[in-house]
Amino acid sequence: MSNNIAIKAEHLSKAYQLGDFSTGTLGRDIERRWALMRGKEDPFLKIGEANDRAVKGASDIVWSLSDLNFEINKGDAVGIIGRNGAGKSTLLKILSRVTTPTTGSIKVNGRIASLLEVGTGFHPDLTGRENIYLNGAILGMRKAEITRKFDEIVDFAGVERYVDTPVKRYSSGMYVRLAFAVAAHLESEILIVDEVLAVGDADFQRKCLGKMNEVSKGEGRTVLFVSHNMAAISTLCNKCILLKNGSLQDLDFTHKIIDKYITSGKENEAEILKDNINVSKESPYAAFYALRLKSANRGITSSFGINEDIIVEIEYDILVDGCMVSPSIHLLDTLDTYVLATFNAPSATTEIDDFYGKPLNKGRYKSVVVIPGNFLNDNNYIISAFLVPENFADLAVAEKVLMFNVTETGDMRKEFTGKWVGLVRPRLFWKTQLISTD
Amino acid sequence: MYANNPEQEWDLEIKPHDSVFNLHLKDVWNYRDLLWLLVRRDFVSFYKQTILGPLWFFIQPIFTTVIYTFVFGNLAKIGTNGAPGPVFYMAGIVAWNYFSDCLTKTSTVFRDNAAIFGKVYFPRLIMPLSIVVSNLVKFAIQLVLFFIIIGYYMFKGANIQPNIYLLLFPIVILLMAILGLGLGLIVTAMTTKYRDLAFVVSFGIQLFMYATPVIYSLSTAIKNHHEIIAFNPMSGLIETFRYGFTGTGEFYPQAFFISVVASIILFFIGLVVFNRVEKNFVDTV
Numbered sequence: 001m002s003n004n005i006a007i008k009a010e011h012l013s014k015a016y017q018l019g020d021f022s023t024g025t026l027g028r029d030i031e032r033r034w035a036l037m038r039g040k041e042d043p044f045l046k047i048g049e050a051n052d053r054a055v056k057g058a059s060d061i062v063w064s065l066s067d068l069n070f071e072i073n074k075g076d077a078v079g080i081i082g083r084n085g086a087g088k089s090t091l092l093k094i095l096s097r098v099t100t101p102t103t104g105s106i107k108v109n110g111r112i113a114s115l116l117e118v119g120t121g122f123h124p125d126l127t128g129r130e131n132i133y134l135n136g137a138i139l140g141m142r143k144a145e146i147t148r149k150f151d152e153i154v155d156f157a158g159v160e161r162y163v164d165t166p167v168k169r170y171s172s173g174m175y176v177r178l179a180f181a182v183a184a185h186l187e188s189e190i191l192i193v194d195e196v197l198a199v200g201d202a203d204f205q206r207k208c209l210g211k212m213n214e215v216s217k218g219e220g221r222t223v224l225f226v227s228h229n230m231a232a233i234s235t236l237c238n239k240c241i242l243l244k245n246g247s248l249q250d251l252d253f254t255h256k257i258i259d260k261y262i263t264s265g266k267e268n269e270a271e272i273l274k275d276n277i278n279v280s281k282e283s284p285y286a287a288f289y290a291l292r293l294k295s296a297n298r299g300i301t302s303s304f305g306i307n308e309d310i311i312v313e314i315e316y317d318i319l320v321d322g323c324m325v326s327p328s329i330h331l332l333d334t335l336d337t338y339v340l341a342t343f344n345a346p347s348a349t350t351e352i353d354d355f356y357g358k359p360l361n362k363g364r365y366k367s368v369v370v371i372p373g374n375f376l377n378d379n380n381y382i383i384s385a386f387l388v389p390e391n392f393a394d395l396a397v398a399e400k401v402l403m404f405n406v407t408e409t410g411d412m413r414k415e416f417t418g419k420w421v422g423l424v425r426p427r428l429f430w431k432t433q434l435i436s437t438d
Numbered sequence: 439m440y441a442n443n444p445e446q447e448w449d450l451e452i453k454p455h456d457s458v459f460n461l462h463l464k465d466v467w468n469y470r471d472l473l474w475l476l477v478r479r480d481f482v483s484f485y486k487q488t489i490l491g492p493l494w495f496f497i498q499p500i501f502t503t504v505i506y507t508f509v510f511g512n513l514a515k516i517g518t519n520g521a522p523g524p525v526f527y528m529a530g531i532v533a534w535n536y537f538s539d540c541l542t543k544t545s546t547v548f549r550d551n552a553a554i555f556g557k558v559y560f561p562r563l564i565m566p567l568s569i570v571v572s573n574l575v576k577f578a579i580q581l582v583l584f585f586i587i588i589g590y591y592m593f594k595g596a597n598i599q600p601n602i603y604l605l606l607f608p609i610v611i612l613l614m615a616i617l618g619l620g621l622g623l624i625v626t627a628m629t630t631k632y633r634d635l636a637f638v639v640s641f642g643i644q645l646f647m648y649a650t651p652v653i654y655s656l657s658t659a660i661k662n663h664h665e666i667i668a669f670n671p672m673s674g675l676i677e678t679f680r681y682g683f684t685g686t687g688e689f690y691p692q693a694f695f696i697s698v699v700a701s702i703i704l705f706f707i708g709l710v711v712f713n714r715v716e717k718n719f720v721d722t723v
Contacts, residue, residue: 098559100718105453108451134475143471
């Protein structure tokens with residue numbers, strides 16, 4: 001087969017205009033219009049500017065995607081991952097033909113069915129039956145095709161009893177199930193799915209994932225799937241595209257990309273040195289020298305996989321001979337809830353620290369504390385650091401000085417893919433006993 | 439087999455700009471089932487949870503005819519060229535309503551469907567086309583009412599003479615549809631950037647009616663040296679419609695010619711402009 005490629009993107013870029021939809025002056029508006037009319041490129045777009053929200057760009061134009069080049073083979077299930085604002089949704093929109101690229105092109109082999117939202121075009125007053133037809137037709141099915149699949153759709157959604165009831169009387173779960181069922185039964189070579197799995201109960205989510213798996217593996221169709229749910233991505237996709245600030249970081253096998261995704265996390269500073277440490281209270285006895293986050297395998301980083309140990313290093317200078325100082329940290333989540341507080345003391349640590357409880361002489365010291373892997377949840381966390389002398393009152397404080405994120409790797413997600421609540425997510429001891437039989 | 443030229447293989451190419459005149463009509467044809475389902479949706483949702491249901495399609499023209507007969511016929515005494523008032527006014531109202539519904543409803547297509555258009559691709563032209571077809575069905579229902587009124591007055595012996603120009607009826611309807619659609623498409627394409635136009639349309643359409651021989655006949659206007667009215671593309675259509683069914687008035691070839699040319703030109707401008715905007719209006723709405 002000469003052409004095994006389902007989707008091929010070449011120099012794909014998409015620009016969005018910030019603020020008002022004009023260049024600011026009539027003269028420039030006309031100049032741009034004139035250039036566009038002649039089929040030239042917009043003279044006021046600066047191609048290649050990275051989409052970094054935090055930094056004010058040189059123009060009002062933001063490149064939501066810049067210069068993407070990739071090929072997706074037929075039969076691949078490809079996950080598209082990236083942090084918020086990486087351009088995932090824009091890419092899906094272009095692939096679904098909801099909007100057009102600013103430059104470049106995508107070439108496609110086969111019919112595309114896209115599912116950016118479940119139940120697009122559902123009308124509340126129409127019955128389930130009528131909506132199946134309407135929604136199916138909106139998604140590009142012919143009437144005969146829908147009729148052929150009708151029973152299958154109703155069966156998958158589990159709404160046989162309600163099929164002639166207006167959908168406004170449906171429970172939200174039934175509504176979503178019906179909507180997904182229609183989309184899942186599209187006959188297309190390429191299926192594009194946005195985070196629709198965020199809706200519906202766990203049972204239904206499993207059903208959706210199962211259906212998508214069947215579509216990609218069983219029927220050999222190409223699936224593109226956007227999600228923040230690494231668990232779903234790792235079970236469903238054999239390959240992944242990693243986007244960052246609108247550009248393609250990598251396209252590779254899923255496990256490699258997920259590793260990369262974790263490292264590419266929100267770049268919080270993983271190491272802060274002396275003058276850059278934002279000290280909110282100074283102490284006459286001790287001063288921070290460096291604060292650092294490390295992973296055992298990957299060195300200094302502020303992004304951790306959920307199963308990785310988080311190594312926090314505090315380096316500090318003792319300023320007065322013979323004083324006793326114990327370092328301490330507070331761990332908070334982004335809502336300022338305290339997850340834990342820990343400090344170096346024999347009764348509060350797992351091992352005795354030789355330096356603890358001894359007067360220290362002037363010099364630079366390093367204390368290391370390890371927050372174990374498989375303990376924190378998939379979340380962002382903040383660290384405040386303290387150097388506490390004997391008299392307690394003269395402590396040095398570096399409040400909310402380090403930030404890191406813990407990212408799902410799918411390790412604990414073999415059974416449950418829904419939202420996992422909790423500040424922490426340790427693996428715990430479980431044991432079941434048979435107490436009696438009937 | 440395709441090794442020499444693999445580029446030919448692609449089923450679809452998504453690119454920034456397309457020729458202005460590529461209207462993707464084949465695509466529209468492929469989605470024709472959607473058109474019918476949308477028309478069906480419009481009707482079913484229109485009368486669900488109403489007591490009178492489809493009867494509402496009759497109520498509006500009946501009441502308007504009664505009011506017009508009273509105000510323009512009895513109070514203002516504007517001549518109807520000898521035709522019974524209700525027949526004269528209803529002919530104008532039913533035809534005018536079709537045009538004005540096509541125009542006003544299509545002029546908000548992008549805004550009304552922003553949610554759907556932002557989530558799924560189908561040829562956008564399907565939406566305005568479905569509006570025109572829905573209105574056509576409504577028009578057909580109202581036409582039945584009009585026939586009943588004509589029948590009643592003919593039975594009473596009023597001077598109503600349907601004539602050979604009745605053969606132009608399908609063309610008149612088609613022209614009204616594409617004129618309303620064309621103008622609507624232009625307006626909706628422009629409202630994605632300039633919303634003011636939506637307000638202009640909502641009251642402009644009312645004023646426009648008075649510039650069209652709906653409540654008076656074109657001959658009355660010409661008699662009073664308002665020949666300018668004949669240049670309104672709707673004038674020739676309304677006048678021909680009324681003349682064909684009732685024999686009231688006259689057939690004005692020039693006015694009809696203006697209607698034909700203006701409708702076709704505006705329709706194509708509308709198609710091109712709409713086609714231009716539909717691709718990435720999602721980014722601006």
